[in-house]
Amino acid sequence: MFDGLKDKLNDFRKDVEEETEAKEAASESDAEPEAAAPEGTETDETATPAAAADAPAGAAADEAEETGDATGEGDEDDGPSTFRRAKAFATGRIIIEEEDLEEPLWELEMALLESDVEMSVAEEILDTVRETMLGESRKQVETTGELVEAALHDALLDVIAVGQFDFEERLAEADKPVTIVFTGVNGVGKTTSIAKLSEWLEERGYSSVMANGDTYRAGANEQIREHAENLDRKLIAHDQGGDPAAVIYDGVEYAKANDIDVVLGDTAGRLHTSDDLMAQLEKIDRVVDPDMTLFVDESVAGQDAVTRAKEFNDAAAVDGAILTKADADSSGGAAISIAYVTGKPILFLGTGQGYDDLERFDPEALVEDLLGE
Ligand SMILES: Nc1nc2c(ncn2[C@@H]2O[C@H](COP(=O)(O)OP(=O)(O)OP(=O)(O)O)[C@@H](O)[C@H]2O)c(=O)[nH]1
Ligand SMILES: [Mg+2]
Numbered sequence: 556m557f558d559g560l561k562d563k564l565n566d567f568r569k570d571v572e573e574e575t576e577a578k579e580a581a582s583e584s585d586a587e588p589e590a591a592a593p594e595g596t597e598t599d600e601t602a603t604p605a606a607a608a609d610a611p612a613g614a615a616a617d618e619a620e621e622t623g624d625a626t627g628e629g630d631e632d633d634g635p636s637t638f639r640r641a642k643a644f645a646t647g648r649i650i651i652e653e654e655d656l657e658e659p660l661w662e663l664e665m666a667l668l669e670s671d672v673e674m675s676v677a678e679e680i681l682d683t684v685r686e687t688m689l690g691e692s693r694k695q696v697e698t699t700g701e702l703v704e705a706a707l708h709d710a711l712l713d714v715i716a717v718g719q720f721d722f723e724e725r726l727a728e729a730d731k732p733v734t735i736v737f738t739g740v741n742g743v744g745k746t747t748s749i750a751k752l753s754e755w756l757e758e759r760g761y762s763s764v765m766a767n768g769d770t771y772r773a774g775a776n777e778q779i780r781e782h783a784e785n786l787d788r789k790l791i792a793h794d795q796g797g798d799p800a801a802v803i804y805d806g807v808e809y810a811k812a813n814d815i816d817v818v819l820g821d822t823a824g825r826l827h828t829s830d831d832l833m834a835q836l837e838k839i840d841r842v843v844d845p846d847m848t849l850f851v852d853e854s855v856a857g858q859d860a861v862t863r864a865k866e867f868n869d870a871a872a873v874d875g876a877i878l879t880k881a882d883a884d885s886s887g888g889a890a891i892s893i894a895y896v897t898g899k900p901i902l903f904l905g906t907g908q909g910y911d912d913l914e915r916f917d918p919e920a921l922v923e924d925l926l927g928e
Pocket of ligand 2 (some may be wrong): 745746747769775821822824
């Protein structure tokens, strides 16, 4: 799960380590009296004015400019900076400066975008990493690797944990039955997730009934009935073409009459632009007034899943998301981006086709996994 992203985050750590090691080696040799380094510096210092004096030659002027670019800034801080580095090196502290991070941060940004992390989310991550690494906290860690890890940890957690709430606690506190409606585009795993969640609830002592609000697709009843039978759960279904709101309403009535804790209401896959189907969702909202609407999408859809999450949330006010097929996704961009972009948390990850393949989404555990060896 998300192995490609893991590798890329690890590359960032290596990049920064290499940058700082090179600098540390340089400041170490600067600090040694016998070091030959001054030679280069002297040449630079004499070369710059000389080239400037001989300005007429275009090439020489270019060269002067280049030299100026390369060492100009350095000339001003080189003394204090080298001194600071040497001192820091002697005391075992890490000094990381903006210029050390420039290249690795650029690489990190590219890596995040390649992994389908949404642009605004990637920028937020970079800002936090930059701030953390240049800020005070650098003094509390021992190695550059640890510093990078701490910075990435905070940056990732900040975006991934947006809006998180304890699903089980909310369930425990809510009046029963709790009605949960599942929505999302075709084939992303809504029906499968309902079956998995029904099993997840059973394991925690909550009874549930399934209500098939997908009266649109041929074969939808048969599919969900198979799950209900496998799991020995009650299914409420009407004929194809019926009113989805009426099916879920019946599910709620059944739950009330039979002391069932949770109603799991399926719906047909739809696009947020499909007016008829969106009107159905609104009707479900009016008639049933669900306690929660969960947006389901597949992790493998990456950026598309992020865009859809935003569109559905705008259209139907979702409470949280289930991200399926995480087992087949190497990039992890959707998992990282959805909460930040929608303000609504990812609550579960689908990690396979079995009924047990549903994991509570735990931002802290995910971040640790992403940064683990
Ligand atoms: N590998 C993997 N496959 C999954 C996961 N969740 C669902 N699937 C598969 O995805 C396919 C579609 O799942 P459905 O549950 O039918 O999707 P749906 O959203 O209900 O589809 P429609 O009702 O047609 O809109 C099935 O073959 C599932 O087995 C998951 O977490 N991992
Ligand atoms: Mg379905």
